[in-house]
Amino acid sequence: VQPSGVSLCAEGRGFSAVARQAVAEAPVKTGTSYEVGQKLHGWTCVRSEYVKEFSCSGYLFQHDKTGAELMSMVQPADENKTFSVVFRTPPENSNGIAHVLEHSVLCGSRKYPLKEPFVELMKSSLQTFLNAMTFPDRTCYPVASCNLKDFYNLIDVYLDAVFHPRAINDPRVLAQEGWHYEVEKKDEPLKYKGVVFNEMKGVYSNPDAAHGRLANMSMFPDTQYGVDSGGDPREIPNLTFDYFKNFHGKFYHPSNAKFWFYGDDPADDRLELLDKFLSEFDKIEVDSKIVPQPLFKEPKTVVGEFAVGEDEDISKKTMIRRGKCVVGDSTALPFESACFDRYVSNLGCCCTSDLTAKLSEARRVLKPGGLAAMSMRIAEQEGDTSFALTARTLKPFGYPPQPDREGLRIGLDLELLRERLRSAGFEDVIAWRSWVSVPLQTLDDFMQWNLGQPPVRKFLDGLNEEQREQALAALRGAAAKPLAEGAVQIGVAVVSGRAGSAP
Missing domain, CATH: 3.30.830.10 (Metalloenzyme, LuxS/M16 peptidase-like)
Structure with missing residues (x-):
């Protein structure tokens, strides 16, 4: 028909x-x-x-x-x-x-x-x-x-x-x-x-x-x-x-x-x-x-x-x-004191140049009893197969070291991190280290992710053609194992606490 x-x-x-x-x-x-x-x-x-x-x-x-x-x-x-x-x-x-x-x-x-x-x-x-x-x-x-x-x-x-x-x-x-x-x-x-x-x-x-x-x-x-x-x-x-x-x-x-x-x-x-x-x-x-x-x-x-x-x-x-x-600015928030019930900062602590001011502001804007939760990346964390892997791989080519920020280092000392929150006016403070998986499955994914990071892209653009190809080849080689194991991950520290009765 x-x-x-x-x-x-x-x-x-x-x-x-x-x-x-x-x-x-x-x-x-x-x-x-x-x-x-x-x-x-x-x-x-x-x-x-x-x-x-x-x-x-x-x-x-x-x-x-x-x-x-x-x-x-x-x-x-x-x-x-x-x-x-x-x-x-x-x-x-x-x-x-x-x-x-x-x-x-x-x-x-x-x-x-x-x-x-x-x-x-x-x-x-x-x-x-x-x-x-x-x-x-x-x-x-x-x-x-x-x-x-x-x-x-x-x-x-x-x-x-x-x-x-x-x-x-x-x-x-x-x-x-x-x-x-x-x-x-x-x-x-x-x-x-x-x-x-x-x-x-x-x-x-x-x-x-x-x-x-x-x-x-x-x-x-x-x-x-x-x-x-x-x-x-x-x-x-x-x-x-x-x-x-x-x-x-x-x-x-x-x-x-x-x-x-x-x-x-x-x-x-x-x-x-x-x-x-x-x-x-x-x-x-x-x-x-x-x-x-x-x-x-x-x-x-x-x-x-x-x-x-x-x-x-x-x-x-x-x-x-x-x-x-x-x-x-997280170190000088444009809000009145005691106006929030919750404060969440995802990877913000590792981006600030003044961690003390950031923690102080978090406590200031929280109402007494308000909850705060913060995470931070740990620079050069052993087992980090994302940012740290990239930095280690490109270091022989002249890649600059991580900025010397306290928020990038303090996650290595959890007791110090807890004490910093207590000093800022938080109670019931707990802290732990963990891993955040990065959804990268192929080598192309890994390379595109790296090239999308402004510091990496700027660094590679400053190399001559031969150095750039060698650096890219090194990145591909370094990514092979974590990609095969499905373990591209970022090392982080997480801390939480409750705002005390007085800032």
């Missing part, structure tokens, strides 16, 4: 949207593996890793011509093949550009000049997942199917949609999906209509959504998260066609794209398939970085409003959300 499918017109030639076959396809052989640095079909493998949780190999590729990135998960045991293309799309205002564009690119393309190919695929393909999502900082286009031919067809339609949409040449798509004027009655004022406009009117009428949106946007007012990527109905009508077209040209480019493949489809074919789409583009610099929010200098209160019915009692309609995040 072969049910009828829907054909998408591809520049004058028939192109079956689906392959509806009652006979299951033969399993696809995917015994492919790649080496870091290997080049194939316009891509270079830059990272290789076995992912234990999924029992499969993962490869990170970079496209030679455009700089696009591809995460290729080779999973021969899963017939549900998945693909996604993701663009970082940080908005600069609340006109809904990212959301409107997400809708619009799926309204026909260069190869498939239909009005709504997305709807046709939903009705007729063998997809197990088909959607598009707008987040505050990115836009995603995922598809999935257990049928290989159908899977390739979904990818083809989606890639042509995001890179060559009809919308950037036809203002009517923006009018349909974004906003337009509409006359309902001859003597009434014009009204705004549009798919996204109407959708966001519904979102903005929900009190819970309004409350959460106000809180989140108020926490990050100077960043991309301080605006609504979905679109504020009051601002969506400000979206112009030129702005719409330029936003697509800037962010919907391979140089700003990340691709994902997973499943039992042939891994080599993924590279070849994508390269055919990307090869017509050249690499460009795309500024899509996410800027950090500057710290607030004082507490902030924000009040917003939400819609209620004309006849509703508003006396019990108030919603409140309280939250406070303060950045300060």
Whole structure:
């Protein structure tokens, strides 16, 4: 039995949207593996890793011509093949550009000049997942199917949609999906209509959504998260066609794209398939970085409003959300005395240059009887196969010694540590040494973790090429045993106590 499918017109030639076959396809052989640095079909493998949780190999590729990135998960045991293309799309205002564009690119393309190919695929393909999502900082286009031919067809339609949409040449798509004027009655004022406009009117009428949106946007007012990527109905009508077209040209480019493949489809074919789409583009610099929010200098209160019915009692309609995040010096906390019931410092004692002041401040801000718990790393702890292992391995290459901080040494003398807390005004003090496991399973994990530490990275960057390679080789060699034993760990000391009756 072969049910009828829907054909998408591809520049004058028939192109079956689906392959509806009652006979299951033969399993696809995917015994492919790649080496870091290997080049194939316009891509270079830059990272290789076995992912234990999924029992499969993962490869990170970079496209030679455009700089696009591809995460290729080779999973021969899963017939549900998945693909996604993701663009970082940080908005600069609340006109809904990212959301409107997400809708619009799926309204026909260069190869498939239909009005709504997305709807046709939903009705007729063998997809197990088909959607598009707008987040505050990115836009995603995922598809999935257990049928290989159908899977390739979904990818083809989606890639042509995001890179060559009809919308950037036809203002009517923006009018349909974004906003337009509409006359309902001859003597009434014009009204705004549009798919996204109407959708966001519904979102903005929900009190819970309004409350959460106000809180989140108020926490990050100077960043991309301080605006609504979905679109504020009051601002969506400000979206112009030129702005719409330029936003697509800037962010919907391979140089700003990340691709994902997973499943039992042939891994080599993924590279070849994508390269055919990307090869017509050249690499460009795309500024899509996410800027950090500057710290607030004082507490902030924000009040917003939400819609209620004309006849509703508003006396019990108030919603409140309280939250406070303060950045300060642990040796001079910006809080009143005796204002907290609990004090927790995770590895903070080994980072301060004045342990006495830190302990004194911890006692000051605690109410009498309040509990304190603190942990600290122990420098050069025997058996430490993380920080201490790195320091010992790089020492012959000139790696500087650990800072001479009391908090890095005091964990070696637990009785001294207990006495320091008692002197600061704590009672019922207990202290012990322990190990914290670091979730590193492969050599690549270990190297990436080391290179992510600013002191290590700065030190390695200061070596010449030959010294750097020797140092990296030494790190790899040192990591072999703890990785094999599953014992990458940090030596720590932990101490706790109860605040006495008087500071």
